[in-house]
Amino acid sequence: MLSKLSIIMSIMGVLFFSSAYIFTKSFELLMMIGLATLFISLLSSFSAMFKGEQGKTKLLPVAAFFILSFTLIWTEPFQIVRLLTWFKNII
Numbered sequence: 001m002l003s004k005l006s007i008i009m010s011i012m013g014v015l016f017f018s019s020a021y022i023f024t025k026s027f028e029l030l031m032m033i034g035l036a037t038l039f040i041s042l043l044s045s046f047s048a049m050f051k052g053e054q055g056k057t058k059l060l061p062v063a064a065f066f067i068l069s070f071t072l073i074w075t076e077p078f079q080i081v082r083l084l085t086w087f088k089n090i091i
Contacts, residue, residue: 001048001053002044002045002047002048002051002053002058003044003045003048003053003055003057003058005041005044006041006042006044006045006048006058006060006061007041007057007058007060007061008041009037009038009040009041009044009061010037010038010041010045010060010061010064010065012037013034013035013036013037013038013040013041013064013065013068014034014038014064014068015034016030016031016033016034016037017030017031017034017035017038017068018034019034020034028082028083028086031079031083032083032086032087035069035083038061038064038065038068038069039065041061041064041065042061042062042065044061045058045059045060045061045062046062
């Protein structure tokens with residue numbers, strides 16, 4: 001159950017993450033929602049691993065989170081600082 005939830009959240013996170021570059025007016029909001037959704041999918045994937053659910057699909061959200069985070073940091077390193085500042089101001 002948790003592995004299916006993590007796959008769905010991962011797909012939603014990738015869609016939000018990629019649409020941030022298409023809709024530049026709301027870049028920060030879409031990027032923040034995308035990263036938060038990917039992080040939630042990462043947590044649900046780890047909990048599926050700890051519960052011992054069958055299958056290897058639970059590894060996909062972990063890979064998506066780290067690959068997209070690496071790509072963001074590699075191509076635009078100051079965007080992550082901007083997003084973390086946004087998170088800090090919200091919390």
